[in-house]
Amino acid sequence: MSSVNRKSYGRIGLRAFGYYLLTTLLAAFTGIVLAVTIQPGHSSRSIPVTAAVKVEVVEGPDAFLDLVRNMFPSNLVEACFKKFKTVYSRGAPAGINEASATNDTVAMPGSSDGVNTLGLLVFSVAFGYILGSMEAEGKPVRDFFDCLNKAVMNLVNIVIWYTPVGMFFLVVGQVVEMTDVGEMGREVAIYSLTVIAGLLIHCFFTLPLIYFAVTRRNPFRFMGGVLQALATAFGTSSSSATLPVTLKCMEVNHNMDKQVTRFMLPTGATMNMDGGALYEAVAALFVAQTHDMDFSLGQIIVLSLIVTVVSTGGAGIPQAGIVSLLIVLSSVGLPTEDISILLIVDWMLDRLRTATNVLGDCIGVGVVQHLSRHDLQSSRPAEEDLHLQVS
Numbered sequence: 001m002s003s004v005n006r007k008s009y010g011r012i013g014l015r016a017f018g019y020y021l022l023t024t025l026l027a028a029f030t031g032i033v034l035a036v037t038i039q040p041g042h043s044s045r046s047i048p049v050t051a052a053v054k055v056e057v058v059e060g061p062d063a064f065l066d067l068v069r070n071m072f073p074s075n076l077v078e079a080c081f082k083k084f085k086t087v088y089s090r091g092a093p094a095g096i097n098e099a100s101a102t103n104d105t106v107a108m109p110g111s112s113d114g115v116n117t118l119g120l121l122v123f124s125v126a127f128g129y130i131l132g133s134m135e136a137e138g139k140p141v142r143d144f145f146d147c148l149n150k151a152v153m154n155l156v157n158i159v160i161w162y163t164p165v166g167m168f169f170l171v172v173g174q175v176v177e178m179t180d181v182g183e184m185g186r187e188v189a190i191y192s193l194t195v196i197a198g199l200l201i202h203c204f205f206t207l208p209l210i211y212f213a214v215t216r217r218n219p220f221r222f223m224g225g226v227l228q229a230l231a232t233a234f235g236t237s238s239s240s241a242t243l244p245v246t247l248k249c250m251e252v253n254h255n256m257d258k259q260v261t262r263f264m265l266p267t268g269a270t271m272n273m274d275g276g277a278l279y280e281a282v283a284a285l286f287v288a289q290t291h292d293m294d295f296s297l298g299q300i301i302v303l304s305l306i307v308t309v310v311s312t313g314g315a316g317i318p319q320a321g322i323v324s325l326l327i328v329l330s331s332v333g334l335p336t337e338d339i340s341i342l343l344i345v346d347w348m349l350d351r352l353r354t355a356t357n358v359l360g361d362c363i364g365v366g367v368v369q370h371l372s373r374h375d376l377q378s379s380r381p382a383e384e385d386l387h388l389q390v391s
Contacts, residue, residue: 002131002142012372016264019210019364020272021308026206027274027356028307031198031281032300040190040282041289067306073119083116083330084109117327118309184341191286192345198278199356207274207363215370219363225253226362233358237351239269242358250365257376260369268361273324275353275360277311280328287329287338303328322346 066086073079087110131138208219229246236242246265250256284303288295295303306328322339329336369376 002128002138002145011375012260012263012368015368015371016267016364017271019367020268023207023210023272023274023360023364024277024308024311025304027198027202027278028281028304028311030201030206031195031278031307032285032304034194034198034201035282035285035289036300038190038194039289040187040194041286067118067302067309070116070119071122071309073116073123076120076123079116079119079123081113081115082111083114083119085112086110112330114330187286187290188341188345191282191342192349194286195279195282195349196352198282199275199352202274202278203356203359207360211363211366214367222254222363222366223359225249226359229358229362230355233355234351237347237354239354239357239361242354243269246358246361250362254366256365256369259376260365260372264365264368265361268357268364272360272364273311273357275356276324277307278356279349279353280307280311280325283325283339283342284328284334286342287334290338291335293334 066084069084073083086107089106089108131142208223211217211219211222226246226249229242229249232245233239233242243265247261250261250265251258281303284307285295311324322343325339325342326336329339
């Protein structure tokens with residue numbers, strides 16, 4: 001956020017943000033519809049996958065209000081290890097005569113252990129926006145966080161080498177607790193097919209339809225010019241690692257304006273996570289279905305909002321969707337232990353959703369450049385005159 005120049009990219013930024021919000025909502029909606037229709041987590045068995053886990057469900061309106069409260073933590077230090085959560089109790093609240101009390105469940109403010117990542121994310125976005133507006137005065141702090149980010153990324157690269165060992169023991173722990181391994185394997189396979197179907201619908205229907213509706217051009221010809229970027233995204237499973245190839249495809253193959261590509265593609269690599277939003281929506285409903293929990297319409301709406309907020313700003317590195325999924329599950333009151341069973345197929349789904357994210361970034365550049373063509377044309381003469389004066 002601190003690297004965004006709001007004066008130079010005001011209108012382009014608004015259009016880009018609108019595009020990111022629209023496509024992420026559509027992706028989450030697609031995943032929810034498929035998960036509710038196919039129901040990959042429902043089966044005939046009577047015992048849930050992890051019967052020992054106690055699931056505490058928060059009502060739809062309360063879950064939404066908890067989301068809003070957690071977005072604005074009163075104490076940043078407390079937000080690192082505790083978050084707000086509505087709790088339910090029976091009987092009379094404090095200050096009310098017990099004789100007049102009923103057995104109705106009363107919602108009361110409470111808290112739960114865990115990092116309030118959503119509140120820290122909202123604060124970081126606001127803090128970065130203020131740093132960007134301070135220009136030269138905020139440069140030392142921006143350089144500090146940039147260096148800190150690079151150091152943490154190098155540390156993560158070292159830790160990733162031990163991921164196979166950790167995944168092995170996590171999966172073994174879940175397999176030992178299973179009462180029916182074959183049934184669970186079938187459900188995970190259906191879950192994978194549900195995610196893949198949603199990604200295909202988003203890539204070959206939703207995004208091309210948006211591109212055609214705005215530009216009136218052939219979207220599949222446009223997609224043909226970014227095949228190299230899509231192949232790189234599938235191979236590396238990282239939007240950030242694919243960024244140089246994506247820039248080359250957009251600027252060389254499609255001759256896109258650098259004012260748009262150099263702003264949107266780096267931003268989209270962290271903000272536009274269509275594949276992640278779809279995956280998290282399906283995964284959350286899958287976990288709920290394995291515990292025989294049916295979400296109401298209000299809870300589904302809350303889930304779509306949570307997925308949209310959490311997926312925006314996800315890191316463009318391999319397996320980053322697992323971290324976002326932890327936030328989504330904890331926000332809607334679902335157990336996070338079942339994530340380990342999803343790691344069995346996440347290595348393949350992660351590659352597919354990364355390719356979806358990159359395609360969404362490229363389509364967004366085409367859409368925003370078409371909408372901003374008049375602004376770009378008006379800014380070119382001044383830039384060309386300045387270039388001639390310098391020459």
